Amino acid sequence: MMQRLNFLEPVLSLLGNNLDVLPAVGGAVEDLLQPDIDELEDMLINAESREVTEFLETPAPNSRDIYRPTPPIFRAQKHLYRYFIDGSLRSYYLATGVEGNRSFPIELAQIGAAVMERDDQGRVRPLARRQRILLLLPKGQLGVSDTLWRQIKQLDIPDGSFEVIDTTERNVNTPQEPTPESLRTRAGGIARNRMHRLEIEMIGDTDGLRNKDAWLILDGAVKLDQFIKTPHMIGVAKNFRKDPEFRFGRGAGKRLDITKILAGLPYASRTVAFSAHGGQVAFWYVRLREQKEVDYPLMGVVKVELPRPDRTPVDAELADLISQTLVAERNVTPYGRDNRWHCHLYPIFQAEQAIKNGFYSRDVLMGMIRWPKLQFAPSDIP
Incomplete structure (x- = not known):
């Protein structure tokens, strides 16, 4: 080493x-790291998506009914997520x-x-x-x-x-x-x-490993400098921006902020899919935990992003399946080991640990950081 x-x-x-x-x-x-670094990053990556005015789901949702029940489908019934990536x-x-x-x-x-x-x-x-x-x-x-x-x-x-x-x-x-x-x-x-x-x-x-029955979960957004167009993949964000405004209805007269939307989101349910980046990304929110299990309404919720490179709406049945199998991932948590346990997916947590276990320790790094000489002492600065 x-x-x-x-x-x-x-x-x-x-x-x-x-x-x-x-x-x-x-x-x-x-x-x-700042405790809210993921949320700040979501604001940077999705800077153009603060105001949400369109759905991206078919059949087209009703703006007065934006929640869908998604009871868990467990691995024994449908093992959809087989690959997980984190950094x-x-x-x-x-x-x-x-x-x-x-x-x-x-x-x-x-x-x-x-x-x-x-x-x-x-x-x-x-x-x-x-x-x-x-x-x-x-x-x-x-x-x-x-x-x-x-x-x-x-x-x-x-x-x-x-x-x-x-x-x-x-x-x-x-x-x-x-x-x-x-x-x-x-x-x-x-x-x-x-x-x-x-x-x-x-x-x-x-x-070559992913298919309709073997999906990948990427920790975070499906857009960085460019859009990720990978099929059979979703991005799942544990922390996300809290300032979007949702405007729907005739003349976009109905206005909701994310706090109101998520406070009303029942356990094992999702919101309808919204459009971001001109229809290149469909996103929605899924509640993994009962509100009585967590400290405040925005805990226990993840943001799901699905690439739509052809800008077509996501089929409601597919969004349901993605969400139902995601709700089932809540059953093993890093409780006590990570303060994000309420919205952390355990295989993602394991990926994070695998990376950290491979990092050089601070002692090893410090043993290799040897400057040739100190050119001047702080006391020499005028």
Whole structure:
């Protein structure tokens, strides 16, 4: 394991010999994820979908009747979900780099994704797993010079296991113009973006295995930088934006917010399917748990997304089947091990654990992070 991390030495040496480096206390400081990061991400990815005005289900729903009962169909009756994909990451602040009159954070991230396969007996095993290490720092006017950047990029490993990433990059997770103050936050967003790209890459490991009787569940949205058009797949979000407005009826006069909709959603039921992204995604909400089992009405509910690349409405019977088999997934939970237990699907939880178990420990990473020298001490700063 230590030998595999030797690729850090050349890049840290190159940075240390060309920059003034102020290492973090203790070698690195782990960045803690915001508790609502998934909800914030849903707001970024689905920024165009705050106002919902159309259904995407056939037969066309009645705006005065938006709930459908979906009693559970258990695995013994119908084993629909056989593949599960999730990703995970850890990020660390390593140092502040100084070049000329520019100072900027240098961060390290471990990202990973796993596909889990479940057999008819309910046994879950990893089908495939991939991990990457990213070094994140800015280039150009907010970071290192173009000359140094070209030298750094030559140290990328061709198989993608190690890559240097520019934190001024703009993507769906970091859409704003970069500023010196936002660079550290942007590093986390870019690491999450790369993690999601890895999750999408893992979908290919299920090609030829998925069919109408063997579906894949992807943790989160079915859109990142582009739409995922994979058949026999749904995205299931544990946390989702709480600010959409739903307007239906003649002249879109009937207005509901998501809190009202979910507060009225009975246990083992779904909402009708709504349209997002111009009909390219159908989405709806499913209640996995009785409201009396949880602390407030929005707990115990998941958001389901189904790709509709041809922009056609989803058949109500298919949406029912997807939801009924999903409700049955509630019966095993990571209660006591994850505070999202009320809406967590256990095979997704197992995928997350499989990834984290493969990450390098902080002690191993810190053993490999050795800057050549401290160019100047903090007391030398005028």
